[in-house]
Amino acid sequence: MLTRRTWLGALAASPALGLAPRAARAQADYPNHPVAMLVGFAPGGGTDIITRLLAPSLQAKLGQPVTVDNRPGASGTLAAAAVARARPDGYSLVMGTVSTQAVVAPLMRTPPYDQMRDFTPVTLAGTVPLVVLVPASAPYKDLKGLIDYARKNPGKLNYASSGVATQQHLAAEMLSQAAGIEMTHVPYRGTGQVVTDLIAGTLDLAIDTMPSHLPHVRAGTTRALAVTTAERVAALPEVPTVAESGFPGFAITVWYMLLGPAGLPRPIVERWSAAMNEALAEPDIRKRLEEAGFLPGGGSPEDAATLVRQEAERYGALVERAGIRID
Numbered sequence: 001m002l003t004r005r006t007w008l009g010a011l012a013a014s015p016a017l018g019l020a021p022r023a024a025r026a027q028a029d030y031p032n033h034p035v036a037m038l039v040g041f042a043p044g045g046g047t048d049i050i051t052r053l054l055a056p057s058l059q060a061k062l063g064q065p066v067t068v069d070n071r072p073g074a075s076g077t078l079a080a081a082a083v084a085r086a087r088p089d090g091y092s093l094v095m096g097t098v099s100t101q102a103v104v105a106p107l108m109r110t111p112p113y114d115q116m117r118d119f120t121p122v123t124l125a126g127t128v129p130l131v132v133l134v135p136a137s138a139p140y141k142d143l144k145g146l147i148d149y150a151r152k153n154p155g156k157l158n159y160a161s162s163g164v165a166t167q168q169h170l171a172a173e174m175l176s177q178a179a180g181i182e183m184t185h186v187p188y189r190g191t192g193q194v195v196t197d198l199i200a201g202t203l204d205l206a207i208d209t210m211p212s213h214l215p216h217v218r219a220g221t222t223r224a225l226a227v228t229t230a231e232r233v234a235a236l237p238e239v240p241t242v243a244e245s246g247f248p249g250f251a252i253t254v255w256y257m258l259l260g261p262a263g264l265p266r267p268i269v270e271r272w273s274a275a276m277n278e279a280l281a282e283p284d285i286r287k288r289l290e291e292a293g294f295l296p297g298g299g300s301p302e303d304a305a306t307l308v309r310q311e312a313e314r315y316g317a318l319v320e321r322a323g324i325r326i327d
Helices: 005-027 046-062 074-085 100-104 143-152 166-177 189-198 211-220 266-281 283-291 301-320
Strands: 035-039 066-070 094-097 119-135 158-161 183-186 205-209 221-226 253-261 295-298
Touching: 005 166, 035 046, 035 074, 035 253, 046 066, 046 094, 046 211, 046 253, 046 266, 046 283, 074 094, 074 100, 074 119, 074 253, 094 100, 094 119, 094 158, 100 253, 100 301, 119 143, 119 166, 119 189, 119 211, 119 266, 143 205, 143 221, 158 166, 158 189, 166 183, 166 205, 166 301, 189 205, 189 221, 189 253, 205 211, 211 221, 253 266, 253 283, 253 295, 253 301, 266 283, 266 295, 283 295
Parallel strands: 035 066, 035 094, 158 183, 158 205
Antiparallel strands: 094 253, 119 205, 119 221, 119 253, 119 295
16 A cells, blocks of 8 residues: 555655656657758858858668758857757758867857867768868969969968868968068858859958869969968879978867757767768768868767867867957
8 A cells, every 4th residue: 555655755756757768769860850950151161161062961771861051050059059049859060160069168258158068079071181272263373383483472361261260271370470561351151152252253261171172273263372281282282281281280170060058868879970980971972071081080978078079179279369359
């Protein structure tokens, strides 16, 4: 026979007991409707390209439509903030970048999210080199020529980025500091218009992600002066590194990572991580990524979280040295 205390205890516990099975069932049949992968930049940029290359394979593995939702603005943080505020049910994720996930905290006095606490890192999608690019009509044929011109004409060269404190902006600041030059920063909302303006010759230079520009470099409509990796890249073997061009130790790359909101249940994290790793291991996917200039990623959620922590420390120091700030 139940005592009154036992009966009241069971009655008080029943709502919680009812919620747990429902949550477990929701995770067990996940996903049961379309999933959105948010991209914080306009179509045509590196973040958009790698997300769209992976989406069909992820859709096949998850058994539900995987849509790519471009939400450009605020250097990619609009999309990241939307996912930070989303329900942790696995139906809204973001393809974050080193800029959105490791640079926000030191950059802004009032960040739109906490880059360490408001996300669940899932898997590294890939990395890409940055390329120093100029119009095909530019008079300088190598990085030394560009630097010499910039030293003689302080502030005259306009360089593009996909937004304040993106990797493109940080790379240009690093080069300016190393070379002792002054250039004028022109932030864009995405890479697509940067490509158009470089080809037209209305922009002096950009230090931008390789996938967006590789077809145009190969076609001769723009010129690559250097790559920002420690070693030359297979896609552009004839292009020297910035380090080779007179700046030893210079190295900076861009990475792309899938993340969900904080509190994303472990079974859902593991489902996405497995799907990402399987997609990245497919020979056709790897070939397409490599031909586009990406180095395919992979690894565990723990690997992804470690990378975010390490890069936050590295770029936090760089932002402070460069004095970059958004109020």
